[in-house]
Amino acid sequence: MKSFFILFLLIFVLTSLAQFFLPWWVVLPLCLGLAAWRGGSAGAAFGAGLLGVACSWWLPAAWLSLNGAGLLASRVAALLPLGGNSWLLVLLSGLLAGLVGGLAALAGAWLKVR
Amino acid sequence: MLRWLKPTLALLVAVVLAWVLNTPQGQVPPLGRLLSPYSGFWQNGETAADFPAQQTLRLPGLHQTVRVRFDDRRVPHIFADNDHDLYYAQGYLTARDRLWQMEFMTRVAAGRISEVVGERALEYDRFQRRMGLPFGAENSLREMLKNDTTRLVLESYAAGVNAYISQLTPKTYPFEYKLLDYAPEPWAPIKSALLLKLMAWDLSGRSDDLRLSNILGKYGPEVTRDLFPNFPFRADPVVPDGAPLDFQPLPVPPASPVPFAAAVSGLVPSREPDAELGSNNFALAGSRTASGRPLLANDPHLQLNLPSIWYQVQLHGPTQNVYGVTIPGAPAVIIGFNQDVAWGVTNVGGDVLDWYQLKFKDASRREYWHAGRWKPVRRVVERIAVRGRPDRLDTVLYTHHGPVVYDQNEPVFNQQTPVRHALRWTAHEAAGANEVLAFVKLNHARNYQDYNRALRTYASPAQNFIFASRTGDVAIRPNGRFPLKYAEQGKFILDGSDPKQDWQGWIPMSQTPRVLNPARGYVSSANQHSAGPGYPYYLGWDYAPWDRAHRINEQLAHMRRATADTLRVLQNDDLGLNAQLMLPWMLFTLEGTKESSDCYSYPPPHSPVSAAMRVLARWKFHYTADAVGATIFELWYQQLTKALWEDNFGKQATGLEMRYPSRDRTNQLLLYQSGDYSDCFKKASFWVDDRRTAQRETVHDLLTTSLQFAMDSLTRKFGPLGPKWAWAHQKSTDINHLAQLPGFGHQDVWSGGSPGSVNATGARNGPSWRMVVDLSTPVRAYGIFPGGQSGNPASRYYDDMLESWRTGQLDELVFLQAADENHPRLQAAWRLEK
Numbered sequence: 045m046k047s048f049f050i051l052f053l054l055i056f057v058l059t060s061l062a063q064f065f066l067p068w069w070v071v072l073p074l075c076l077g078l079a080a081w082r083g084g085s086a087g088a089a090f091g092a093g094l095l096g097v098a099c100s101w102w103l104p105a106a107w108l109s110l111n112g113a114g115l116l117a118s119r120v121a122a123l124l125p126l127g128g129n130s131w132l133l134v135l136l137s138g139l140l141a142g143l144v145g146g147l148a149a150l151a152g153a154w155l156k157v158r
Numbered sequence: 159m160l161r162w163l164k165p166t167l168a169l170l171v172a173v174v175l176a177w178v179l180n181t182p183q184g185q186v187p188p189l190g191r192l193l194s195p196y197s198g199f200w201q202n203g204e205t206a207a208d209f210p211a212q213q214t215l216r217l218p219g220l221h222q223t224v225r226v227r228f229d230d231r232r233v234p235h236i237f238a239d240n241d242h243d244l245y246y247a248q249g250y251l252t253a254r255d256r257l258w259q260m261e262f263m264t265r266v267a268a269g270r271i272s273e274v275v276g277e278r279a280l281e282y283d284r285f286q287r288r289m290g291l292p293f294g295a296e297n298s299l300r301e302m303l304k305n306d307t308t309r310l311v312l313e314s315y316a317a318g319v320n321a322y323i324s325q326l327t328p329k330t331y332p333f334e335y336k337l338l339d340y341a342p343e344p345w346a347p348i349k350s351a352l353l354l355k356l357m358a359w360d361l362s363g364r365s366d367d368l369r370l371s372n373i374l375g376k377y378g379p380e381v382t383r384d385l386f387p388n389f390p391f392r393a394d395p396v397v398p399d400g401a402p403l404d405f406q407p408l409p410v411p412p413a414s415p416v417p418f419a420a421a422v423s424g425l426v427p428s429r430e431p432d433a434e435l436g437s438n439n440f441a442l443a444g445s446r447t448a449s450g451r452p453l454l455a456n457d458p459h460l461q462l463n464l465p466s467i468w469y470q471v472q473l474h475g476p477t478q479n480v481y482g483v484t485i486p487g488a489p490a491v492i493i494g495f496n497q498d499v500a501w502g503v504t505n506v507g508g509d510v511l512d513w514y515q516l517k518f519k520d521a522s523r524r525e526y527w528h529a530g531r532w533k534p535v536r537r538v539v540e541r542i543a544v545r546g547r548p549d550r551l552d553t554v555l556y557t558h559h560g561p562v563v564y565d566q567n568e569p570v571f572n573q574q575t576p577v578r579h580a581l582r583w584t585a586h587e588a589a590g591a592n593e594v595l596a597f598v599k600l601n602h603a604r605n606y607q608d609y610n611r612a613l614r615t616y617a618s619p620a621q622n623f624i625f626a627s628r629t630g631d632v633a634i635r636p637n638g639r640f641p642l643k644y645a646e647q648g649k650f651i652l653d654g655s656d657p658k659q660d661w662q663g664w665i666p667m668s669q670t671p672r673v674l675n676p677a678r679g680y681v682s683s684a685n686q687h688s689a690g691p692g693y694p695y696y697l698g699w700d701y702a703p704w705d706r707a708h709r710i711n712e713q714l715a716h717m718r719r720a721t722a723d724t725l726r727v728l729q730n731d732d733l734g735l736n737a738q739l740m741l742p743w744m745l746f747t748l749e750g751t752k753e754s755s756d757c758y759s760y761p762p763p764h765s766p767v768s769a770a771m772r773v774l775a776r777w778k779f780h781y782t783a784d785a786v787g788a789t790i791f792e793l794w795y796q797q798l799t800k801a802l803w804e805d806n807f808g809k810q811a812t813g814l815e816m817r818y819p820s821r822d823r824t825n826q827l828l829l830y831q832s833g834d835y836s837d838c839f840k841k842a843s844f845w846v847d848d849r850r851t852a853q854r855e856t857v858h859d860l861l862t863t864s865l866q867f868a869m870d871s872l873t874r875k876f877g878p879l880g881p882k883w884a885w886a887h888q889k890s891t892d893i894n895h896l897a898q899l900p901g902f903g904h905q906d907v908w909s910g911g912s913p914g915s916v917n918a919t920g921a922r923n924g925p926s927w928r929m930v931v932d933l934s935t936p937v938r939a940y941g942i943f944p945g946g947q948s949g950n951p952a953s954r955y956y957d958d959m960l961e962s963w964r965t966g967q968l969d970e971l972v973f974l975q976a977a978d979e980n981h982p983r984l985q986a987a988w989r990l991e992k
Contacts, residue, residue: 063196064196068180069176069190104195108203111205112205113200113201113952115203116199116200117199119899119901120901121901122902128901140190143175144172144175144176144179
């Protein structure tokens, strides 16, 4: 459990910082590397990657949604189409990125297992 | 070995997923990039902090400091000490609000949409280029760059736009760039020229020459003259006959003695053009106003889109202080006012676009026959960049008439375009023309003489320029380049080999129709005929119906002590003159009297038809949002017209591309030539009978079946007759995003009006800017458009004016005299410094 939390925190903090300067898909090598370094069970790595990266999107997306981007988010949510629900869009955005992070972390954890 | 299998698989899935999310998939945007809160659309939000009340922006290339005040509608009021900085700031601030729109529209004009959206826009792009929009824009730009004023204006504006573009990063690109996944490119004066050509295309790019030629070929000159007359039965021209000519008309070139029968063309129709673009403008002399000074109003009817087609601005420079609307991407004010004068425009329906049938020497199409010899064809290769595909090359043939829009047997994109014909169009011709100069001079105008001088270089698209000044002048003139034609030249396809059928020059501007301070105390236009039958030149035959113009004139004639609000009310007038004219006759004929009972009987009392008749009898011809009568009448009349003409002019019935006679001619035939029930319609016109059936139909049959049809289809659409049949539901005014993005527009806006009313709000078109100017001292002006100043769909200023527009209100426009003036509606003061 503890290793899950450490990996989750590492992924969340480092991917958040990295995405300020690098394209969003930098989460992939980061999760892969971090999970391979820290190891742990496959399930924990996948969960930490998924939630860590998802949080790196959920928090800023939710904050921006409350600060100026809410109207646009609901328009985009109408376009996609998600019925104009901006919070559903926040949720799904994070899960999409989280899936990439989770799979990359899974690959990393499997690489570490000898 | 197996040890690597699982991680490799997981990694592979992750990489593929990341790749898919980072790349556009068909029409799906690159979701990963679009949805990332670090660089995606979330970054396009707008908070109060994004628009500080005070700030200084450093912009390279400015000569001096520019001060900008913003009012509560976010209209920039620009104060510059030199013209370069003034137009630079206009370009910068317009781009700040509308960059994607202005760039996208230039791509629409230039035929460069495939570059953004891929192959599906290829046919569209080819068509734009073959119509010669970029060709016309280049010709026009050459002229504009020759002139010192317009070169400065266009280049400064471009520098301002580029100053904004250079500040952007992928993270700060306007939303639509992220959605469509491309980047803005540098601005250049050619783009402003392209936008003006796009306007010319929208307003003068339609023609029925092919249809009329087919009609002439099928029915002969007598029927054609009868059903498609050069002057309507009911008319209320912009410049009525009356005043004696103050010029000696030029001799009109003689019609060609060689008869020409154009090849009948049987093109399969693909889409109908939207004929409802129009506009109103009107001005009252001081004798009719409360202030004793003129009032002027204008509302151009264009397609209603978001971001809005217009952008408001005030330009205060060393030699001008002007306020009005601009086309994002083009410098100067198009419709507006300054402290001395106001002006506005409506479209002129004159025939400035003709088709010439060509005779090529052989299939290689390198030479064409003209004036008794073979002349070389100029071949221009268009290179169309297509996203995700190799460039497409397209060869366009140019003759001295103009481009051959289609030169091969292939699906024709626009059904108006005949195959193997060259296009002659005023929008291609630039010698001596400079529209930007005309607008810059209008912006500076102080009196009637200035207005006249300003219009000299205005060529295309021809507009009814209305004018009023604080000193009391009101004037109007249909202005633009009009070819000097013999009667009916270009009403039909012309013979491209006969030099006598070429355009022979231009009507001098001193001889185009115009009126200054008429005795009736007002001037107006609503796209109707430019001049009365006494005018010595042939300008065209197919103008908008007289309805709006006549209603406007009728109202203006009654006005005494009018104020700006009186004109606002007229702009919102929703009376339908066509209904007022036709419905009483339609109901009377349908219902019949005792004398008609030998011929036909009264509709059964509980039938849908009699229910409809009761609703219609109570309707007072006003197209209010909740009017059920309007819904029934419109569909009934439309079906009646179809029942009358479809058998003889419809393509299914005849196999030919033709058109119906005008509404004016239709009404004349229905009212006076459809027979009389006293003899059971024995003397009805030949056209009433449906040739497709064995029995002989009377106009009563047409009225009955078309009303039954209307009631059936409305019942299917809305359920039983009731409030759901409200006109606003049937009309369904939609204001859509330019890229037709669901969620980014407003559907089914609850509003009154109709294409035939002064408030010409239709399904997609309508008053795109309503302005009223009171030329007392100081000048007070009012205006609104159905959208907002910002093009950012995240902004509350994207559509903040829509509600006022919908309810027919106008904002008072904040017209400042100095940069440091106090005004309660001012919200921000910025400085632009070098």
